[in-house]
Amino acid sequence: VVPSHPPPESDGDESWVWSQIKAEARRDADAEPALASFLYATVLSHPSLDRSLAFHLANKLCSSTLLSTLLYDLFVASLAAHPSIRAAAVADLIAARSRDPACAGFAHCLLNYKGFLAVQAHRVAHVLWAQSRRALALALQSRVAEVFAVDIHPAAAIGKGILLDHATGVVIGETAIVGDNVSILHHVTLGGTGKAVGDRHPKIGDGVLIGAGATILGNVRIGAGAKVGAGSVVLIDVPPRSTAVGNPARLIGGKKGE
Amino acid sequence: VVPSHPPPESDGDESWVWSQIKAEARRDADAEPALASFLYATVLSHPSLDRSLAFHLANKLCSSTLLSTLLYDLFVASLAAHPSIRAAAVADLIAARSRDPACAGFAHCLLNYKGFLAVQAHRVAHVLWAQSRRALALALQSRVAEVFAVDIHPAAAIGKGILLDHATGVVIGETAIVGDNVSILHHVTLGGTGKAVGDRHPKIGDGVLIGAGATILGNVRIGAGAKVGAGSVVLIDVPPRSTAVGNPARLIGGKKGE
Amino acid sequence: VVPSHPPPESDGDESWVWSQIKAEARRDADAEPALASFLYATVLSHPSLDRSLAFHLANKLCSSTLLSTLLYDLFVASLAAHPSIRAAAVADLIAARSRDPACAGFAHCLLNYKGFLAVQAHRVAHVLWAQSRRALALALQSRVAEVFAVDIHPAAAIGKGILLDHATGVVIGETAIVGDNVSILHHVTLGGTGKAVGDRHPKIGDGVLIGAGATILGNVRIGAGAKVGAGSVVLIDVPPRSTAVGNPARLIGGKKGE
Numbered sequence: 001v002v003p004s005h006p007p008p009e010s011d012g013d014e015s016w017v018w019s020q021i022k023a024e025a026r027r028d029a030d031a032e033p034a035l036a037s038f039l040y041a042t043v044l045s046h047p048s049l050d051r052s053l054a055f056h057l058a059n060k061l062c063s064s065t066l067l068s069t070l071l072y073d074l075f076v077a078s079l080a081a082h083p084s085i086r087a088a089a090v091a092d093l094i095a096a097r098s099r100d101p102a103c104a105g106f107a108h109c110l111l112n113y114k115g116f117l118a119v120q121a122h123r124v125a126h127v128l129w130a131q132s133r134r135a136l137a138l139a140l141q142s143r144v145a146e147v148f149a150v151d152i153h154p155a156a157a158i159g160k161g162i163l164l165d166h167a168t169g170v171v172i173g174e175t176a177i178v179g180d181n182v183s184i185l186h187h188v189t190l191g192g193t194g195k196a197v198g199d200r201h202p203k204i205g206d207g208v209l210i211g212a213g214a215t216i217l218g219n220v221r222i223g224a225g226a227k228v229g230a231g232s233v234v235l236i237d238v239p240p241r242s243t244a245v246g247n248p249a250r251l252i253g254g255k256k257g258e
Numbered sequence: 259v260v261p262s263h264p265p266p267e268s269d270g271d272e273s274w275v276w277s278q279i280k281a282e283a284r285r286d287a288d289a290e291p292a293l294a295s296f297l298y299a300t301v302l303s304h305p306s307l308d309r310s311l312a313f314h315l316a317n318k319l320c321s322s323t324l325l326s327t328l329l330y331d332l333f334v335a336s337l338a339a340h341p342s343i344r345a346a347a348v349a350d351l352i353a354a355r356s357r358d359p360a361c362a363g364f365a366h367c368l369l370n371y372k373g374f375l376a377v378q379a380h381r382v383a384h385v386l387w388a389q390s391r392r393a394l395a396l397a398l399q400s401r402v403a404e405v406f407a408v409d410i411h412p413a414a415a416i417g418k419g420i421l422l423d424h425a426t427g428v429v430i431g432e433t434a435i436v437g438d439n440v441s442i443l444h445h446v447t448l449g450g451t452g453k454a455v456g457d458r459h460p461k462i463g464d465g466v467l468i469g470a471g472a473t474i475l476g477n478v479r480i481g482a483g484a485k486v487g488a489g490s491v492v493l494i495d496v497p498p499r500s501t502a503v504g505n506p507a508r509l510i511g512g513k514k515g516e
Numbered sequence: 517v518v519p520s521h522p523p524p525e526s527d528g529d530e531s532w533v534w535s536q537i538k539a540e541a542r543r544d545a546d547a548e549p550a551l552a553s554f555l556y557a558t559v560l561s562h563p564s565l566d567r568s569l570a571f572h573l574a575n576k577l578c579s580s581t582l583l584s585t586l587l588y589d590l591f592v593a594s595l596a597a598h599p600s601i602r603a604a605a606v607a608d609l610i611a612a613r614s615r616d617p618a619c620a621g622f623a624h625c626l627l628n629y630k631g632f633l634a635v636q637a638h639r640v641a642h643v644l645w646a647q648s649r650r651a652l653a654l655a656l657q658s659r660v661a662e663v664f665a666v667d668i669h670p671a672a673a674i675g676k677g678i679l680l681d682h683a684t685g686v687v688i689g690e691t692a693i694v695g696d697n698v699s700i701l702h703h704v705t706l707g708g709t710g711k712a713v714g715d716r717h718p719k720i721g722d723g724v725l726i727g728a729g730a731t732i733l734g735n736v737r738i739g740a741g742a743k744v745g746a747g748s749v750v751l752i753d754v755p756p757r758s759t760a761v762g763n764p765a766r767l768i769g770g771k772k773g774e
Contacts, residue, residue: 024407030392032391032393034394035393037323037328038324059321059322060321065557065575066554067552070553096262097333101450101458102431104393112397114400114404116683134620135620135624136548136550138624139713142627142628144631145665146576148404149427151684167682168409168701169426169665169685174617187447187729189746191728192617194725207269209452211452212447212730213447213473213491215727215728215747221403221534230447230449230491231491235740247762248761248762290652295586320538359716360690369655370658406662426661426667426687444517445703447725470731471703471749487749488731488749489729489731489749490735503764505762
C-alpha cells in the first residue's frame with residue numbers, strides 16, 4: 001500500500017524514507033526468516049540510507065579485481081560529499097513508489113530494482129567524471145553495464161525522481177541530458193546517429209515517459225511531459241506534452257492541455 | 259541428434275529425461291576433461307533432476323548476502339513439495355530439445371540456457387508469492403533479473419513446455435498469463451500500457467510463438483497457436499492461429515487451418 | 517585523443533597496441549590510486565596482451581563450478597595456438613578506438629567493453645567448436661550470454677575489426693557469418709525465421725553498420741558497406757552500400773558511390 005500522503009520533497013525526506021525502509025525490512029525479516037540475514041546485512045545493520053546504499057552497491061559491483069571495500073569507501077565518500085546525490089536517490093525511491101504499480105515498498109526498490117541501483121552508481125560516476133577521475137568513472141560504468149545491463153556514460157546528466165523500470169538494456173550516451181521525474185522503460189536507447197561528433201545525444205525534458213524499446217537518436221529534444229511510445233524510433237524533436245509513436249516516429253493526438 | 263521417439267509427456271518423463279541428462283554429462287566429461295569437474299558438481303554427483311537443478315540454480319543466483327545454501331534448501335523444498343514444478347521443468351526441457359534447432363541435448367539446456375533457468379526460478383517464486391511469502395519471491399525475481407536479464411513478476415502465471423530462447427531482456431508483468439507450449443524469443447515484453455491498474459498485462463494462449471523484440475502491451479489476448487512477428491508492437495487482441503506483424507501490429511494472412 | 521597516425525594492420529600491431537595499453541594503464545594507475553591494484557592485476561603484471569586478455573576473460577567468465585584457473589589455461593593455450601585470434605583482437609581494439617567516439621583508449625576497450633570481451637571469448641569458442649569440443653564451446657557461449665548478455669553461437673563465423681558497441685542483448689545464430697570491420701550496436705539480432713533448418717541465419721558483408729535494435733532474420737545477405745537502421749526488421753537481401761530502414765525494412769536512397 002502506498003502511504004496515503006507521501007510527503008513533499010524536502011530535507012526531511014531522507015530520514016522519513018530511511019525510517020520506512022527500516023520498518024519494511026524489520027517486518028520482512030520477522031515474517032521471512034530466510035531473508036533475515038540478507039536484510040540485516042543490507043539494511044538493518046546500517047545507521048543511514050547512504051551507508052546501506054553504499055554497502056549494497058559495493059557488493060553488487062565488486063569483482064575479484066575491483067574490491068568491495070574500495071567501492072564501499074568510494075560510495076560512502078561520494079554520498080557524504082554530495083547531498084544532491086542523496087536527495088536524488090530519495091526522489092527516485094519516491095518516484096518508484098508512486099509511479100510503478102508493481103513497487104511493493106521503498107525497501108523493495110532499494111534492494112531489488114537494478115534500474116535504481118544503476119542510476120545511483122551513475123551519479124557517483126558522473127561526479128568522478130566532472131572531477132576528471134575518468135578512468136575510475138569508466139570502470140564504474142563498465143561494472144554497471146555488466147552487472148545491471150544498464151549502460152549510462154558517466155558524462156550524461158540525469159535529473160532526480162527517475163524511474164528506470166525493469167532497466168535491462170537501457171543505453172544513455174555521453175552528451176545526453178535527462179530532466180527530472182522521467183520514466184524510462186527497459187531497452188530504451190538515448191543514442192547517437194553515428195553521423196555526428198560532439199553534442200550528439202538526446203535531451204529529455206522533465207516528466208517525459210519513454211516506452212519499452214524506444215530508440216531516440218541524435219541531438220533531438222523531447223519536450224517536458226511528452227510521451228514516446230514503445231518500440232518507437234525517434235529522430236525528430238517531440239514538442240512538450242505531445243506523443244510520438246512508430247518507426248519512424250510521428251506525432252499523434254496533438255498537445256494535451258494546451 | 260534428437261532421440262527419434264521422444265516419449266509422450268507422462269509420469270515417467272522425469273526419470274527418462276534425468277537418465278538422458280546423466281548419459282550426456284558422462285559422455286561430455288569423458289570427452290572433455292576440462293569440463294569433468296563442472297559436470298560432476300552440477301549433474302553427476304546428484305541423485306535426481308530436482309537436486310541437480312536446485313544446486314545449479316542456487317549457485318547461479320546466490321550472492322555475498324543471499325547465500326547459496328539458503329537458496330539450495332529453498333529450491334529443494336519447493337521442488338519436493340510441488341511435483342507440478344518438476345513436471346513443468348521436464349516439459350520445458352523436452353520443448354527446448356524439440357523446438358530449438360540449436361539445442362544440443364537435455365544437459366545443454368539444463369546447464370546452459372538462462373531462459374530455462376529463469377523460468378524454473380520463477381515457478382518457485384510464483385509458489386512463494388501464492389503463499390504470501392512476497393519479500394522472498396521479489397528477492398528471487400530480482401536475482402533472476404540481474405543474473406539472467408529475465409524479469410518475470412512472481413505473480414505472473416506461466417504454463418509448461420515453455421521455451422525462452424536466448425532470453426536476454428524478456429519482461430513479463432504482474433498480471434500476465436502464459437499458456438502451455440509457448441515459445442518466446444529474447445527482448446519480448448508482456449507489459450502494461452501505463453494507463454491501467456489492476457489486471458493490465460497480456461494473456462498468451464497455448465502454442466503461441468512470439469518473435470524477438472516483440473512488445474505486447476495491455477490486457478490483450480493472443481489466441482492459441484497465434485504468431486507475433488519479430489519487432490512487433492501489439493496493442494490489440496490477436497485471434498487464434500493468426501499472425502500479427504508490424505508497429506503497430508496488424509493481422510496478416512488470416513487464420514490458418516480454419 | 518586518437519593517435520594521429522594509427523599504423524596499418526601488420527604483424528607489429530600487437531606489440532604496438534600492447535605498449536599503448538601498458539602506457540595508458542600506468543598513467544591511470546598513477547593518477548587514480550583506487551585503480552592501481554586493479555590495473556596491476558589486469559594489465560601491468562602481464563608480459564603480453566594475450567596473457568592480460570586471458571586473465572581478464574577468465575576472471576569475468578569463471579563461476580563457482582567453472583574455475584578461473586581452468587579458463588585461464590584454456591584462453592592462454594588458444595591464443596598461443598591461434599595467432600589469427602590475437603590479430604583479430606588487435607584489429608577489434610583499433611576498430612573501437614577509430615569508430616567509437618566514446619572510446620577513451622585501448623585499455624578502456626580491453627578492460628571495460630563487454631562487447632569486445634564477448635567477441636574474444638567467442639573466437640576461442642569457435643575454435644573449440646571446429647575441433648569438435650562442443651560441450652566446452654557451448655559452456656563458454658553460455659557464460660558469455662550470462663555475464664555479458666551477448667549470445668553468439670560458437671559455430672557463427674565472425675571477422676576482424678569488429679565493434680559491438682554497448683553490446684547488451686546481441687544475439688548471433690549458428691549459421692551466421694559476419695565479415696570484417698562490421699559495427700553492431702546493442703540489441704541486434706542475426707537470427708532465424710523459425711521456418712528454416714540448416715543454413716538459416718544472415719550473412720553480413722565487410723564494413724556493414726547495424727543500428728541499435730535491428731533484427732535481421734533468415735539466410736539473407738547484407739552487402740558490403742550497407743547500413744541497417746536502428747529498430748529495423750530485415751527479412752530481405754540488402755545490396756552493397758545501400759541503406760535499409762523500417763519495420764519491415766525497405767531500401768532507401770539507392771546505392772552510394774556507384
